[in-house]
Amino acid sequence: METINFEDRFQEYVDSEQKVEPKHWMPEPYRKTLIRQISQHAHSEVVGMLPEANWISRAPSLRRKVALLAKVQDEAGHGLYLYSAAETLGADRSDLVGDLLSGKAKYSSIFNYPTRSWADIGAIGWLVDGAAIANQVMLCRTSYGPYARAMVRICKEESFHQRQGYEIMLSLCRGTKEQKEMAQDALNRWWWPSLMMFGPTDKESTNSAQSMNWKIKRKSNDELRQEFIDKTVPQAEFLGLTIPDEHLELDEKTGHYQFGPIDWEEFYQVLKGNGPCNKERLEARNKAHDDGRWVREAANAFAKKTLERKGENSAA
Amino acid sequence: MENPLLSYTLFLADNSLITGQRLSEWCGYGPILEQDIALSNIALDHLGQARMLLQYAAEQKGEGWTEDRLAYFRDEKNFRNLLMTELPKGDWGYTVMRAFLYDTYHFYEMTGLLQSKDEQLRAIAQKAIKEIRYHAQWSAEWVIRLGDGTEESHQRVKGSLLELWPFTGEFFETDEAAIELNGRGIAPNYAHIRTQWKAKVEEVLELATLERPEDGWMQSGGRNGAHTEHMGYLLAEMQHIPRSYPDAQW
Amino acid sequence: MSDTDNWKIWEVFVRSKNGLSHKHVGSLHAPDAEVALKNARDVYTRRSEGNSVWVVPSEAITASAPEEKEALFTPADDKVYRHPTFYEIPDDVGHI
Numbered sequence: 171m172e173t174i175n176f177e178d179r180f181q182e183y184v185d186s187e188q189k190v191e192p193k194h195w196m197p198e199p200y201r202k203t204l205i206r207q208i209s210q211h212a213h214s215e216v217v218g219m220l221p222e223a224n225w226i227s228r229a230p231s232l233r234r235k236v237a238l239l240a241k242v243q244d245e246a247g248h249g250l251y252l253y254s255a256a257e258t259l260g261a262d263r264s265d266l267v268g269d270l271l272s273g274k275a276k277y278s279s280i281f282n283y284p285t286r287s288w289a290d291i292g293a294i295g296w297l298v299d300g301a302a303i304a305n306q307v308m309l310c311r312t313s314y315g316p317y318a319r320a321m322v323r324i325c326k327e328e329s330f331h332q333r334q335g336y337e338i339m340l341s342l343c344r345g346t347k348e349q350k351e352m353a354q355d356a357l358n359r360w361w362w363p364s365l366m367m368f369g370p371t372d373k374e375s376t377n378s379a380q381s382m383n384w385k386i387k388r389k390s391n392d393e394l395r396q397e398f399i400d401k402t403v404p405q406a407e408f409l410g411l412t413i414p415d416e417h418l419e420l421d422e423k424t425g426h427y428q429f430g431p432i433d434w435e436e437f438y439q440v441l442k443g444n445g446p447c448n449k450e451r452l453e454a455r456n457k458a459h460d461d462g463r464w465v466r467e468a469a470n471a472f473a474k475k476t477l478e479r480k481g482e483n484s485a486a
Numbered sequence: 487m488e489n490p491l492l493s494y495t496l497f498l499a500d501n502s503l504i505t506g507q508r509l510s511e512w513c514g515y516g517p518i519l520e521q522d523i524a525l526s527n528i529a530l531d532h533l534g535q536a537r538m539l540l541q542y543a544a545e546q547k548g549e550g551w552t553e554d555r556l557a558y559f560r561d562e563k564n565f566r567n568l569l570m571t572e573l574p575k576g577d578w579g580y581t582v583m584r585a586f587l588y589d590t591y592h593f594y595e596m597t598g599l600l601q602s603k604d605e606q607l608r609a610i611a612q613k614a615i616k617e618i619r620y621h622a623q624w625s626a627e628w629v630i631r632l633g634d635g636t637e638e639s640h641q642r643v644k645g646s647l648l649e650l651w652p653f654t655g656e657f658f659e660t661d662e663a664a665i666e667l668n669g670r671g672i673a674p675n676y677a678h679i680r681t682q683w684k685a686k687v688e689e690v691l692e693l694a695t696l697e698r699p700e701d702g703w704m705q706s707g708g709r710n711g712a713h714t715e716h717m718g719y720l721l722a723e724m725q726h727i728p729r730s731y732p733d734a735q736w
Numbered sequence: 737m738s739d740t741d742n743w744k745i746w747e748v749f750v751r752s753k754n755g756l757s758h759k760h761v762g763s764l765h766a767p768d769a770e771v772a773l774k775n776a777r778d779v780y781t782r783r784s785e786g787n788s789v790w791v792v793p794s795e796a797i798t799a800s801a802p803e804e805k806e807a808l809f810t811p812a813d814d815k816v817y818r819h820p821t822f823y824e825i826p827d828d829v830g831h832i
């Protein structure tokens with residue numbers, strides 16, 4: 171009798187562009203990789219709320235205020251959709267959140283940088299969301315069904331986020347001298363961390379090849395980074411801002427921009443916890459979680475009482 | 487003196503604006519993602535209502551006034567919001583209790599405005615009432631849940647209720663403008679709103695196993711621009727960018 | 737896992753407009769049905785995606801299990817007689 175190699179059959183199945191669904195058989199490393207990636211993604215959405223929420227109370231017009239609040243609220247929703255997707259793989263949200271709070275789980279390093287001026291809110295929407303969208307559009311076609319569906323929903327909602335950011339930059343660049351300086355300063359600070367969002371180069375990236383094989387990832391880090399740069403440079407030119415990279419140059423032959431070396435030492439330091447705001451971000455999440463415990467407990471206690479009362483009533 | 491309609495429009499607008507500003511402080515810090523999202527939704531509703539009302543007030547004021555100029559370039563003494571709305575957000579239970587006391591009042595106030603003879607206020611009320619009905623229901627349910635939850639939650643919201651109660655008297659104060667507008671069928675009768683509010687609050691507090699505090703000395707002053715010390719900080723934070731760059735567009 | 741502050745999972749179904757079925761959109765955590773319903777509205781219909789919402793405790797759902805490991809790899813498309821193209825009708829008959 172022919173022995174069936176489930177890993178091979180799984181690979182064939184994925185190769186035929188069919189979606190894997192929660193109850194399907196899947197190799198354990200596939201499940202683990204997904205749980206890790208999806209939960210990191212969820213943590214990034216939730217921690218990512220903090221640097222932007224920092225400016226809700228100070229947004230300089232009411233229109234900007236409601237747009238920013240709606241946007242940060244969306245990030246909470248996206249975190250929630252992603253935790254839901256991870257839970258379809260048998261993970262428990264409280265365990266995942268526990269790993270974030272203890273510092274064991276990673277989240278996108280970009281959120282460990284401070285938002286110093288209102289222009290940072292524009293730069294984040296334009297660059298950070300722009301980079302995130304490049305990644306997320308790719309993930310709409312990821313092989314795991316619930317993850318792909320969450321991404322479709324997220325991409326639909328994200329579409330206003332980047333526009334919101336770019337519009338802020340546009341207002342600043344068309345504004346006073348101080349405003350334009352503010353915008354340039356924000357671009358200077360957010361440009362390189364945004365490029366780092368795509369992760370290490372393909373040569374250095376340890377998990378990438380397997381993720382590509384399983385069609386969890388559909389494009390490599392370097393491909394996505396290049397796409398982002400090619401798309402973003404003309405947008406900066408339109409704003410009249412200068413990208414802080416002296417090596418940046420359009421290669422006429424390939425149509426792609428060549429860019430200078432990325433400071434990976436900084437990337438790994440921030441990842442390790444040495445970024446300017448790592449400590450604050452984790453403290454803020456821990457505090458919110460701890461301060462909320464009595465509320466969550468009370469709601470559970472009330473739900474239990476209500477059920478018991480219903481039981482008594484129907485018994486009587 | 488400002489004309490009564492303008493002064494009343496600003497009173498309504500400032501209540502919504504300051505409530506929205508305070509509630510939005512929870513974004514990113516709620517007790518669980520689901521409730522973070524819920525409260526941000528409510529904050530957005532209040533800010534949306536504030537914008538409609540401020541736009542109406544700006545229209546009445548004319549001379550280049552806009553919603554933003556009203557929000558960002560008025561000094562503290564010209565804000566007319568109720569003192570309760572400007573108090574710091576406290577813990578989640580405090581925020582929920584304040585929301586309940588205010589939302590219940592806001593609901594009856596807006597219900598009254600559905601009959602307003604002022605076309606614009608009536609239109610705003612028609613749009614806002616659905617949101618406010620939801621707020622009032624949401625916060626009442628949470629007061630019940632926390633009041634009748636655990637011993638800790640009961641003690642916490644009980645404390646919040648006692649702290650907030652002296653700020654409820656101001657809801658029903660009527661100044662000259664309000665009396666005149668009520669006579670003209672523009673503003674509702676606040677004595678009537680008080681009766682409705684009291685009945686509803688008592689009903690919900692009973693379900694929450696909380697006792698209604700006795701009416702004692704009530705705080706007052708918001709309508710006339712005499713605010714708590716918290717208001718200055720709230721405005722400093724909210725207004726500082728436009729005030730630092732008065733010529734800039736954002 | 738059994739911490740007193742963990743809320744249980746609910747599955748959310750939204751009907752986007754009358755005439756359509758409720759469709760599964762995702763899940764959320766809530767202590768009871770009342771909160772679950774309100775949270776579902778806030779989480780899954782922020783852009784007026786729906787006019788009716790169902791919430792069901794995830795534990796109340798019984799899902800069909802793909803039969804052992806084979807099911808994933810053998811799509812059940814052997815019942816060709818369920819498909820219209822299985823039946824041969826002369827073209828002259830026109831559209832059926």
